[in-house]
Amino acid sequence: MTGANREWRTLEVPIRPGSGAPKRCPWGHELAVGGVRQGWSQDYRAPEWLCEACHALTGEGGVWAMIDTAVARQVMETGVDEYGLRLVVLPPPVSAGIGAIQLRLGRTVFGEVRLSLCPVDRRAILVHVEVEEKHRRRGAGRVLVHAAMERGARFDWSMLPIGRDPVAVAFWARVGAAGSASPHPCTHQVDAKVVPAESRWTKWW
Numbered sequence: 001m002t003g004a005n006r007e008w009r010t011l012e013v014p015i016r017p018g019s020g021a022p023k024r025c026p027w028g029h030e031l032a033v034g035g036v037r038q039g040w041s042q043d044y045r046a047p048e049w050l051c052e053a054c055h056a057l058t059g060e061g062g063v064w065a066m067i068d069t070a071v072a073r074q075v076m077e078t079g080v081d082e083y084g085l086r087l088v089v090l091p092p093p094v095s096a097g098i099g100a101i102q103l104r105l106g107r108t109v110f111g112e113v114r115l116s117l118c119p120v121d122r123r124a125i126l127v128h129v130e131v132e133e134k135h136r137r138r139g140a141g142r143v144l145v146h147a148a149m150e151r152g153a154r155f156d157w158s159m160l161p162i163g164r165d166p167v168a169v170a171f172w173a174r175v176g177a178a179g180s181a182s183p184h185p186c187t188h189q190v191d192a193k194v195v196p197a198e199s200r201w202t203k204w205w
């Protein structure tokens, strides 16, 4: 892989959130039946897996990398280096305000999730997920959503309404909603203007 020398990077190998040995490949094969091989992605600095069933069918492919989304594996801006696929935390400007987690490889930012966490009321709101168009369908959005939810484990989650954009609807239908699609902010989140005024009324629609 020559990725290390390139300034702008791509998600050549698709990614999925998780750690440890997977039971199924991202394309649905039971690995105990079809067979699996474990490797290491030097580019991502993450475990890489190969589904033998996928590989035998296509003669290539069937490879994906597992990205550990645990909070302990997320880094702050000061911990960023040019190696490996990183989940970089951008803290909110005010408590319970909107912060972000970005998925980066070197200088390339594939996408980000924006979220608000109130540690007092233990409420979490998933505000937005954005993956640059040319990097979609590689698992980046799913990894970002998992990373966000790890930061608010055991919080009461809701999210902004999904809307009607077919790409957004298909994304959430594939990944699974982060919580009720009608946000219920606490007073701190209202004060921090996490939720646009109009969407506070969506529950009445």
Ligand SMILES: [Zn+2]
Binding pocket: 025, 026, 027, 028, 029, 051, 052, 053, 054, 055, 062
């Ligand atoms: Zn497979």
Ligand SMILES: [Zn+2]
Binding pocket: 096, 118, 119, 120, 121, 122, 123, 186, 187, 188, 189
């Ligand atoms: Zn609060």
